[in-house]
Amino acid sequence: MGQLVTVVVEDSRPVAALIGELDAAGVDAASAALVPALHRHGGLVVDLAHLRFLDCAGLGALVGLRLEAERAGLPFSVARPSLPVARLIRLAGGPDLLVVHRRLDRALQAMVRVREIV
Numbered sequence: 001m002g003q004l005v006t007v008v009v010e011d012s013r014p015v016a017a018l019i020g021e022l023d024a025a026g027v028d029a030a031s032a033a034l035v036p037a038l039h040r041h042g043g044l045v046v047d048l049a050h051l052r053f054l055d056c057a058g059l060g061a062l063v064g065l066r067l068e069a070e071r072a073g074l075p076f077s078v079a080r081p082s083l084p085v086a087r088l089i090r091l092a093g094g095p096d097l098l099v100v101h102r103r104l105d106r107a108l109q110a111m112v113r114v115r116e117i118v
Contacts, residue, residue, distance in 0.1 A: 005033040007041075013108045014041035015079075019050040022058030031061050035068060043075035045107040054085045056092075063097050079107035 004019040016037055022030055038044045046062065062078060069076030077099040081089060089098060101107035
């Protein structure tokens with residue numbers, strides 16, 4: 001029910017950190033912050049290291065963000081999911097739903113490679 005979204009730029013690559021919980025009550029607020037950040041920065045890595053809880057509505061919002069990125073031709077991935085968050089992603093379909101990186105630096109490197117290809 002409580003989450004905080006912060007967006008920072010690391011080495012010219014945008015990282016949005018989700019902190020707390022992302023559930024049905026917070027999906028609209030998170031999407032209102034993440035969708036504009038995706039477009040403003042030309043791609044996005046969402047850092048899940050400090051996300052303690054993710055429900056199906058929150059997962060749906062992240063998948064929706066991935067689909068938005070695909071439509072716009074922008075790089076998008078998630079990084080460093082906590083154990084409970086990683087478990088939900090894996091049980092729901094894992095790589096078929098989201099590109100997940102265990103390390104933030106790997107997610108940022110992948111973003112650079114995608115931008116070079118596009």
